[in-house]
Amino acid sequence: MIPLRILIIEDDEALLPILEEAYRVVFECHGYTPVIERAVTVDEARSLAKAGKGQPYDFVSLDVNLGHRQLTGIDVLDTLKRFRSAWMVALLTGVETDSTLDKTVGRAKGDDLRKQLRRDAYARFPAERLLVVEKPAPTTPKKEAAVLLANRIEQIALVFMEVGRLRYVFRPIDVTSLERVPQPKGQKGKRTFIETSALHWQIRFDCGEIRTLPNLSGFKTLHYLLSRDRSISVTPEEALAIEPKAERAATKPKPGEDPVATYFEAQGIAWRELNQAEQDKLIRAALSLKFNRYRELRGFQDEEDISTSEESELNRILRELGPLADAAEIAYQRMKPTERGDSDAWGINPSVLAQNDLHGGGANYDQLGDDRRGKDSPAAQLFRARMKRVKDCLRENGFAEMAQHLEDYVMSTGANWSYNPPEGVEWTT
Amino acid sequence: MTAKIYEEWLSDPPRTIVVGKRAYASSLAFVLGAPLINASVLFAEPEVSDEGGFPLVLRELERVVFVSDTNETAADLLRWHEAGWRWIEKLSPDGEQHEVSILFVLPNGGDRNLPDALALGLGLEKIDPTTPGHGIARMGDSLGTLCATLAAIHPSDLPPLRARKAGDIRHAALRSLQNANTPENLTAAAQSVAECFHGHEYHLDLFCQQPSHRNGNQLRQWLREVVTGGVAPDKLEDIKSNLANWLQNG
Numbered sequence: 062m063i064p065l066r067i068l069i070i071e072d073d074e075a076l077l078p079i080l081e082e083a084y085r086v087v088f089e090c091h092g093y094t095p096v097i098e099r100a101v102t103v104d105e106a107r108s109l110a111k112a113g114k115g116q117p118y119d120f121v122s123l124d125v126n127l128g129h130r131q132l133t134g135i136d137v138l139d140t141l142k143r144f145r146s147a148w149m150v151a152l153l154t155g156v157e158t159d160s161t162l163d164k165t166v167g168r169a170k171g172d173d174l175r176k177q178l179r180r181d182a183y184a185r186f187p188a189e190r191l192l193v194v195e196k197p198a199p200t201t202p203k204k205e206a207a208v209l210l211a212n213r214i215e216q217i218a219l220v221f222m223e224v225g226r227l228r229y230v231f232r233p234i235d236v237t238s239l240e241r242v243p244q245p246k247g248q249k250g251k252r253t254f255i256e257t258s259a260l261h262w263q264i265r266f267d268c269g270e271i272r273t274l275p276n277l278s279g280f281k282t283l284h285y286l287l288s289r290d291r292s293i294s295v296t297p298e299e300a301l302a303i304e305p306k307a308e309r310a311a312t313k314p315k316p317g318e319d320p321v322a323t324y325f326e327a328q329g330i331a332w333r334e335l336n337q338a339e340q341d342k343l344i345r346a347a348l349s350l351k352f353n354r355y356r357e358l359r360g361f362q363d364e365e366d367i368s369t370s371e372e373s374e375l376n377r378i379l380r381e382l383g384p385l386a387d388a389a390e391i392a393y394q395r396m397k398p399t400e401r402g403d404s405d406a407w408g409i410n411p412s413v414l415a416q417n418d419l420h421g422g423g424a425n426y427d428q429l430g431d432d433r434r435g436k437d438s439p440a441a442q443l444f445r446a447r448m449k450r451v452k453d454c455l456r457e458n459g460f461a462e463m464a465q466h467l468e469d470y471v472m473s474t475g476a477n478w479s480y481n482p483p484e485g486v487e488w489t490t
Numbered sequence: 491m492t493a494k495i496y497e498e499w500l501s502d503p504p505r506t507i508v509v510g511k512r513a514y515a516s517s518l519a520f521v522l523g524a525p526l527i528n529a530s531v532l533f534a535e536p537e538v539s540d541e542g543g544f545p546l547v548l549r550e551l552e553r554v555v556f557v558s559d560t561n562e563t564a565a566d567l568l569r570w571h572e573a574g575w576r577w578i579e580k581l582s583p584d585g586e587q588h589e590v591s592i593l594f595v596l597p598n599g600g601d602r603n604l605p606d607a608l609a610l611g612l613g614l615e616k617i618d619p620t621t622p623g624h625g626i627a628r629m630g631d632s633l634g635t636l637c638a639t640l641a642a643i644h645p646s647d648l649p650p651l652r653a654r655k656a657g658d659i660r661h662a663a664l665r666s667l668q669n670a671n672t673p674e675n676l677t678a679a680a681q682s683v684a685e686c687f688h689g690h691e692y693h694l695d696l697f698c699q700q701p702s703h704r705n706g707n708q709l710r711q712w713l714r715e716v717v718t719g720g721v722a723p724d725k726l727e728d729i730k731s732n733l734a735n736w737l738q739n740g
Contacts, residue, residue: 107587111584111587111589130657131650131653131654131656131657132649132650132653136649136653139587139649140587140649143584143585143587144584144587
């Protein structure tokens with residue numbers, strides 16, 4: 062049974078226990094153990110929403126009209142969004158089904174109010190995690206209303222489970238596929254396939270965050286996740302909770318201690334538990350994040366064509382690289398066009414540090430020969446452009462191997478991507 | 491115009507800030523262990539950090555004390571209040587939902603209508619120990635009393651304040667006046683404003699731009715003319731322009 066934190070915000074004290082029971086029954090049927098909290102006023106709801114920062118509710122049932130003179134459920138939605146204290150919200154409204162509204166203000170005005178409510182709601186909370194749900198009309202007989210409510214809550218639970226799979230930054234998933242059974246050489250016959258199961262991991266993150274966050278915390282989070290046991294699912298809140306500890310744990314190496322080990326351990330990575338290959342990967346990834354810009358600025362410096370602000374930026378990069386600064390300089394020297402040397406103390410040889418190898422790029426189907434251009438469908442062109450953007454972002458931020466993995470996956474689908482890009486690939490922006 | 495963020499705030503985010511100019515404010519800041527800033531600093535935009543964006547130096551802020559030690563008017567104090575909230579919105583990760591307690595320290599004697607005017611400007615009936623978010627003390631109060639008053643204020647954030655102002659009949663009447671687009675609507679809105687502020691017309695200063703008293707006088711004069719004489723259609727644009735110059739936005 063999966064634990065589930067639910068918050069029900071409802072000022073109608075007769076309806077509150079009905080809702081609580083309905084949600085409990087439905088979610089228990091679907092394998093959850095709901096822990097339900099209640100709020101009956103706007104102030105109470107906003108307090109709980111603020112207290113939920115860092116430990117969000119999985120699901121919030123929120124009534125629009127909470128009996129407050131000035132504040133409504135929409136204001137509570139603002140607080141839930143600001144403090145990121147709810148994953149999904151179902152906004153319960155009577156506006157949709159209140160026939161007296163149309164009688165009072167007219168049908169046109171009533172429609173305007175209903176549309177305005179939805180606009181206000183979706184402007185305040187991510188649309189894919191917000192449901193606007195009609196309560197049964199006040200004139201509906203009690204028994205019928207209870208059945209309607211139960212049906213709607215069932216639908217809410219189904220949507221929650223469907224959307225809930227998007228929640229994890231990082232989670233293991235079982236992938237079942239059909240693998241062709243190899244036939245002995247020379248033997249012809251019907252092809253047979255065998256079902257195989259393998260554990261993969263789903264990593265879902267916003268590429269844009271890696272580049273746009275001032276302190277590149279998204280990058281550090283992913284570094285950390287890649288070094289963790291891949292059988293553990295991690296929600297965004299858990300991933301973000303890693304950052305402050307990693308930042309505060311920065312320590313100086315003691316005399317005789319490996320500065321590189323200290324550097325990575327200060328970022329929450331269990332350096333000493335990694336094998337040599339994993340350590341090398343992390344070093345290359347940490348270098349390549351800043352390396353392009355470092356290389357560019359060192360080039361300007363060598364050409365004596367570096368401005369004051371560029372020099373400050375170069376010094377800042379050197380400070381951020383810390384003990385890896387030497388490795389970066391060695392890599393730069395080796396990559397200068399007229400200078401190539403042997404491998405350095407880190408075991409990184411020039412062929413690895415060459416631009417494409419540092420990025421780990423291999424086959425790159427998104428660069429086509431001219432003879433292929435114009436033969437792809439618009440969908441294929443769009444797919445290829447998006448893939449290129451994602452892979453470029455991954456490589457620029459030190460995830461070259463992940464970019465290659467993505468490339469390999471697409472190629473393995475066997476889809477004729479020129480005409481029919483693989484289906485089932487989710488693009489999120 | 492931008493104001494530099496205090497260096498010490500970056501390493502030691504303040505929990506209390508005192509806003510004022512002279513000896514009393516300075517002494518109070520010293521006793522409370524709080525930074526003292528001049529109101530003119532608040533009126534400027536906080537400076538953006540090197541990485542872009544604002545440093546979140548007000549993330550731990552719990553209390554703001556506005557000290558009227560140079561006989562500020564209610565309109566001035568409300569402008570300080572608004573400017574202070576602009577800083578909190580930018581420099582706190584919680585933005586407008588950051589909860590603070592705000593204390594106005596007023597001079598002894600002085601305008602006895604000042605507390606009521608502040609309450610009106612904040613959309614409150616009055617400011618007393620039960621009022622969320624705000625409190626009033628006097629310079630003649632003992633330090634112990636002042637600290638107790640400050641500690642007793644239940645912190646509040648901006649949405650309830652905005653909602654109160656939106657729902658207040660006087661604020662609503664002034665918004666109608668600003669939004670009126672026809673001579674008839676303008677006349678009706680002006681009459682509504684006159685009724686709402688009947689007997690307390692001086693409170694219109696609170697809703698005027700600086701210089702608030704002068705603009706308030708012009709607004710009062712215009713209201714008297716319109717209530718009796720109506721609005722001529724050919725004067726509509728001029729009147730709307732004047733209203734925009736006299737009244738604060740929102």
